[in-house]
Amino acid sequence: MFFRTESFRDFIRYYPVVSSIVFIQVVIWLLVYFQTSIGFTLLNEGIGMNALINQGEYWRLVTPIFLHDWQGITHILFNSFALVLFGPALEQMLGKLKFITLYLGAGIFANVFGYLIAMDSTTLSLGASGAIYGLLGLIVYMIFFTPGLIDPASRQLVLSYVMIGLIMTFIQVNVSIPGHVFGLIGGFSFGPLLVNNVNPYKRPRPRPRRQHHSGVNFDPNRWQKRRRFKLNGNISALLWWALIILAALGLIGPIILPFFR
Structure with a gap:
């Protein structure tokens, strides 16, 4: 359910909402990282800042969902990977409109509660973590209230x-505890509203490629040559598990690395 075997082109075609969100947040991160004027404008006008929200700039409860830490690649990489990992199955099961509602709704839910309980008006917020935890929250709701939608291996993974x-949220520094916790709660609370008439995930079948039969310059061994560059299912699964382990290390790395120095 959460292992991706599609080609890059098929992934974009099957999951356009997830692909668009990843594209938007990566482009914005690049614009800020390379210190472009557009990037600084997006950052200055979009970052969550409680003092400015107090003055009526309520869009800052939404725009931080698409902004990430520009001083390193870990933040954008981890959130994009998590979205690609958990988002496609939900996009197919819920449909585009419900998925967008879940993603933005959980992110806004997390930002609103983070704003309400913040003690300091200078508190800043940015990142898609609240929305990502919202996806996880809805999956947790499915696990406990509609168990037939999630297979056992996927339940254990989630x-x-x-x-x-x-x-790790409560151990690591510079992590938005309200963003993670209330994002998870927000996604879970969307369950009764969104999980209606939802079917179990079915892996899309790749579109068959057209074969041109021609006797001109035909190489009978060309298909065998191409097979050398294809990964079989077992190797793909191993690579995907390797990415999951790397994501987990991204969570616990700052805790364990000092012991090896």
């Missing part, structure tokens, strides 16, 4: 991911 993520 619950382990959520437990590790929450533990």
Whole structure:
């Protein structure tokens, strides 16, 4: 359910909303990282700042969902990977409109509660973590209230991911605890509204490629040559698990690395 075997082109075609969100946030991060004028404008006008929200700039409860830490690549890389990992199945199961409602709704829910409980008006917020935890929250709702929608292996993966993520949320520094916790709660609370007439995830079948039969310059061994560059299912699964392990290390790395120095 959460292992991707589609080609890049098929992934974009099957999951246009997830692809668009990743594209938008990566482009914005690049514009800020390379210190472009457009990037600075987007950052200055979009970052969550409680003092400015107090003055009526309420769009700052929405725009931080698409902004990430520009001083390093870990933040944008981790959130984009998590979205690609958990988003496609939900986009197919819920449909585009419900998925967008979940993603933005959970992100806004997390930002609003982060704003309400903040003690300091100078508090800043940015990142898609609240929206990502919203996806996880809805999956947790499915696990407990509609168990037929989530297979056992996927249930174990999601619950382990959520437990590790929450533990690291309270251990790591510079992490928005309200963003993670209330994003998860927000996604869970959307369950009764969104999980109606939802079917289990079905992996899309790749579109068959057209074969041109021609006797001119035909190489009978060309298909065998191409097979050398294809990964079979087992290798793809191993690579995907390797990416999941790297994501987990991204959570616990700052905790364990000092012991090896």
